Amino acid sequence: DVKVTQSSRYLVKRTGEKVFLECVQDMDHENMFWYRQDPGLGLRLIYFSYDVKMKEKGDIPEGYSVSREKKERFSLILESASTNQTSMYLCASGLRGGQPQHFGDGTRLSIL
């Protein structure tokens, strides 16, 4: 079974802090993705990566950056957290060719 592990289930941070969300997958998948999920808005893609050190912007990249130094790990960085970044963050991984993505359990982030 594919295992996608997110470092925290719940996280509380303060406005202006630099926040790191970590994601690790154990299936040697090329593609990794970061989404946020908000009531009434659904899942929205923030950034994705199709190889080590490669990244592409998704639909809502503003205020975020990412890092992929190793194939199994994909980090989402909130450079200066703001209250409108309070959300559920979901990491996913998948093979090339449009194969199904497998999701982590999510991190519920609150910015105070």
Place this chain on the structure above:
Amino acid sequence: GQNIDQPTEMTATEGAIVQINCTYQTSGFNGLFWYQQHAGEAPTFLSYNVLDGLEEKGRFSSFLSRSKGYSYLLLKELQMKDSASYLCAVILRGAGSYQLTFGKGTKLSVIP
């Protein structure tokens, strides 16, 4: 832009059949996924359609018409545990890799 429409909520009775529709208008199409998401949990993969027609998998079936930009998920012999959100996602081909664009999801409530 990309547009994927699903009903927001549906209610059905235990043992019955329910059909959840998804219509899409996207720039490009490389297939469509259906995911199930229980409250507070990660989305899990249900089905994949890339060619026109019906794909059956146990109690769940999914249909695709590419010419109409339309898909549906059919759930038979509904059980209480089927109460969840159902997400339709279109596979798009980006510059570097594939990415998914999700609809906002349909919350299904199964009642006795």
